[in-house]
Amino acid sequence: MSTVSPDMAAKIIDGKAIARSLTEQVGRDVAAFVERGNTLPGLAVVLVGNDPASEVYVKNKALQTHRAGMRSFMHMLPQSTSQAELLDLIADLNANSQIHGILVQLPLPAQIDPVVVTNAIVAHKDVDGLGEINAGRMALGIDGIVPCTPLGCLKLLQSVHTDMQGKHAVIIGASNLVGKPMAQLMLREGCTVSVGHIHTRDTRALAREGDILVVATGKHGLVRGDWIKPGATVIDVGITRVPTEHGKTRLVGDVAFEEALPVAGHITPVPGGVGPMTIACLLHNTLQAALLAQNVVSRPDQKV
Numbered sequence: 089m090s091t092v093s094p095d096m097a098a099k100i101i102d103g104k105a106i107a108r109s110l111t112e113q114v115g116r117d118v119a120a121f122v123e124r125g126n127t128l129p130g131l132a133v134v135l136v137g138n139d140p141a142s143e144v145y146v147k148n149k150a151l152q153t154h155r156a157g158m159r160s161f162m163h164m165l166p167q168s169t170s171q172a173e174l175l176d177l178i179a180d181l182n183a184n185s186q187i188h189g190i191l192v193q194l195p196l197p198a199q200i201d202p203v204v205v206t207n208a209i210v211a212h213k214d215v216d217g218l219g220e221i222n223a224g225r226m227a228l229g230i231d232g233i234v235p236c237t238p239l240g241c242l243k244l245l246q247s248v249h250t251d252m253q254g255k256h257a258v259i260i261g262a263s264n265l266v267g268k269p270m271a272q273l274m275l276r277e278g279c280t281v282s283v284g285h286i287h288t289r290d291t292r293a294l295a296r297e298g299d300i301l302v303v304a305t306g307k308h309g310l311v312r313g314d315w316i317k318p319g320a321t322v323i324d325v326g327i328t329r330v331p332t333e334h335g336k337t338r339l340v341g342d343v344a345f346e347e348a349l350p351v352a353g354h355i356t357p358v359p360g361g362v363g364p365m366t367i368a369c370l371l372h373n374t375l376q377a378a379l380l381a382q383n384v385v386s387r388p389d390q391k392v
């Protein structure tokens with residue numbers, strides 16, 4: 089990205105800057121929350137084994153959590169951890185009043201069922217918003233905790249669109265973590281929504297229809313310049329570490345950035361796009377969970 093001209097640079101959505109201002113806002117809200125006599129919001133992160141994408145996330149997350157004035161609790165478990173052991177840990181975290189948010193990093197090792205584990209987290213601590221209660225709420229348009237990455241993507245889109253009603257939003261990738269909740273959010277914005285996935289016949293033709301194009305496949309460089317409708321807003325969720333010629337590594341997205349830049353109206357870079365927003369939204373969700381916990385305490389009859 090060394091030779092980006094000023095008119096091209098204007099197209100790049102600065103996720104890092106938008107994330108910083110959201111994190112600062114969360115920090116101010118945390119300070120006000122504590123001033124009212126509440127305990128510091130606490131986030132527990134559970135990492136089982138070592139997935140490279142998860143490790144980048146863990147490192148940045150611990151840093152940002154402290155920056156927003158929250159507590160972070162890290163649980164690193166070996167690759168051989170059983171599902172029963174992980175469920176025991178989650179039961180402890182569910183019962184711990186110092187912990188308001190619980191995030192279990194995905195993917196998990198093969199012996200552990202991610203659906204069982206995400207549903208073991210009590211809904212008001214499910215800061216990833218991936219459990220059936222929060223996912224169901226979103227599908228029904230009821231307030232709940234919205235998954236961090238899609239929420240971050242929405243905020244990036246809102247930085248360049250005041251109104252998305254009637255626009256065609258094309259989402260490539262149909263995962264529970266990103267594609268499906270993203271489709272729900274775009275529906276809520278009044279978009280016409282299409283979701284492309286592994287069985288889609290002509291993904292390029294579908295992508296070219298999008299006024300808004302969100303790509304979350306984990307296949308780096310999949311989306312080429314000629315997959316993009318001229319002037320479209322492109323959100324690149326992919327993040328893959330690839331080797332460079334100099335024996336080092338760099339992070340790349342699912343979109344061939346250099347090709348896409350002249351065609352797109354706006355585009356997010358990798359790194360510095362969706363990644364930092366995911367973390368800022370996680371902090372936002374943790375504060376929201378701490379606020380929900382107050383209601384749980386004051387109204388024990390209420391199922392949250």
Ligand SMILES: Nc1nc(=O)c2c([nH]1)NC[C@@H]1CN(c3ccc(C(=O)N[C@@H](CCC(=O)O)C(=O)O)cc3)C=[N+]21
Pocket residue numbers: 141142144145148191192193194195216236237327339358359360361362363364366367
């Ligand atoms: N339950 C669950 N929820 C997740 O949201 C989740 C997950 N599991 N497992 C792993 C993936 C990966 N992920 C990242 C988030 C931020 C950066 C991030 O901060 N990226 C920086 C990288 C900066 C750098 O270190 O070079 C950037 O894009 O600018 C990366 C990766 C969340 N994930």
